[in-house]
Amino acid sequence: MSFLDKLNLAKQCKEEFNVPVRKCPIFLFVLMGVIVITSVLTSYVVAINYSSDPEIGALTSLVTAGIILVLGYIIIQSFTRVVEVDRLKSQFLNIISHQLLTPLTSLKWSVNMMESETIKPDKEKLEEVFEMIKENSNKMIHIVNSLIDVSRIESGKVRITPQAMDIAKVVREAIVLRKGDLESRGHTMEFKEERNVPQVYGDPVRMRTAIESLIDNAIKYSTPHSVIFVALWKEGDSVLFEIKDTGVGIPKKEHKHVFGKFFRSAKDISLQTKGLGVGLFLVKFIIEASGGKVDFESQEGVGSKFWFSLPVYKT
Amino acid sequence: MTKVLFIEDETTLQKTLSEILKSSGFSVQNAYDGEAGLALAKKSRPNIILLDLILPKMDGFAVLAELKKDEQLKDTPVIVLTNLEAVEDVEKVIALGATTYLVKANYDLPEIVAKIKEILGK
Structure with missing residues (x-):
């Protein structure tokens, strides 16, 4: 790195920390230095000019100490964020590698089964194995697609063009698709659908992903x-969707991170549930890009309620 | 017939390993979550237990701890079969009394069968 590059704080912040300049530790440190020097010089000038009035000198020193304290706090916060990002990155790598290893092991063992001399699989067994291979390949494709989606959303490459869509049909189909998952966990789903719910603005394919994601979380x-x-x-000019579960709930201190990317609750990790932590990030993007709003209420140990609204389509 | 209890929530892994174990002369029982696995272990007294760590309802660590508290099951060999590779997880299950720790992705099915036979002295 050349000397001039070292002086270019904006470039260094982008390359080293990938954060805006105002949140960058290097910039904040330099800023703190400038302010400390300015404050000390100001104190000195004030003290010289008002040497007959020690109260003004004392007050200036107090203000200087206050400014240094506030700046110190901001810098520590900035470093904490950098450390937190690093921790999240390691956690994410652990999660993603484990999420991919499971379907990869399934593929490996399926192939082992096909070539096994002790099993000698017949046509029926082979068909079952092919089905398992397809299912696990799809799982991996889904994981990788979710990651690509997040990356494309962040770089502003995903465009959602809202169009007239039958939201009631999408919800009904999503519920039917999750029938197997509901039954395997012994859950029942009560769907209360108002008659003649109008069409809304939205992207039908993306909206299905969002609704399925909310249903999957509830299950x-x-x-x-x-x-x-x-x-x-x-309700008014909007259609509202709501899903309520009596699950583990989300601890209050984690509420502000719920729609963040790669968010996984501490409870989630301790319960060892599976997921990448991108579902709700995608839900928020899809709903908001369609002109809607999404929010939630949750209480630890009681359950969660997620809802979203979408504008009614007007011809 | 030697009884194997396989506690694993992934259907494909359950089916494939169970098939090869059956074809190798073992009797296999399956449980898809920790609670059901523990209950089945207490009821059927298997000769060996294959245990995943990430399980619904009760994780593998808790199941292992409960197995080792049970007078009639504490000496039953437990092979932890997982894709978690963190050193602290390995140390934790060995401290809890697991016989061995295998990372699923690193083993082919015949190798796992050979490991089971080796542990059972067959």
Whole structure:
């Protein structure tokens, strides 16, 4: 790095920390230095000019100490964020490698089964193995696609063009698709659909992903044999979708991170549930890009309620 | 017939390993979550237990700790079969009394069968 490059704080912040200049530790450190020197010089000038009035000198020193304290706090916060990002990155790498290793092991063992001399698989068994291979390949494709989606959203390359769509149909189809998962965990789903829910603005394919993601979360975090409530109705110029579970809930201190990318609750990790932590990040993007709003309420040990609204399509 | 209890929540892994174990002369019982696995272990007294760590309802660490508390199961060999590779996880399960720790992705099915036979002295 040349000397001039070293002086270019904006470039260094981008390359070293990948954060905006105002949040960059190097910039904040230089800023602190400038302010400390200015404050000390100001104190000195004030003290000389008002030597007959020690109160003004003392007050100036106090203000200088206050400014240094606030700046010190901001710099420490900035470093904490850098450390936190690093921790999240390691956690994410652990999660992603484990998420990919599971379907990869399934593929490896499926091939082992096909070539096994002790099993000698017949046509029926082979068909079952092919099905498992397809299912696990799809799992891996889904994981990689989710990561690509996140990356494309961040770089502003995903465009959602809202169009007229039948939200009630998308919700009904998503529920039918998750019938197997619901039954395997002994859950029941109560779907309350208002009659003649109008069409909304949205991207039908993306919207299905968002709704499936919300349903998957409710299924995953509900204690076995729970009832999951889903409702769809019109209110003013919007259509509202709501899903409520009686699951583990989200601790209050984590509420602000819920829609962040790669967010996984501490509870989630301790319960060893599976997931990349991108579902709700994608949900928020899809709903908001369609002109809607999304929010939630959750209480640890009681359950969660997620809802979103989408504008009614007007011809 | 030697009884193997396989506690694993991934259907494909359950099916493939169970098939090869059956074809190698073992009797296999399957459980898809920690609680069911522990209950089945207490009921059927298997000769060896294959245990995943990430499981619904009760994780593998908790299942292992409970197995080792049970007078009639504490000497049953437990092979931890997982894709978690962190050193602290390996140390934790060995401290809890697991016989061995195998990273699933690193083993072919015949190698796992050979390991089971080796542990059972067959």
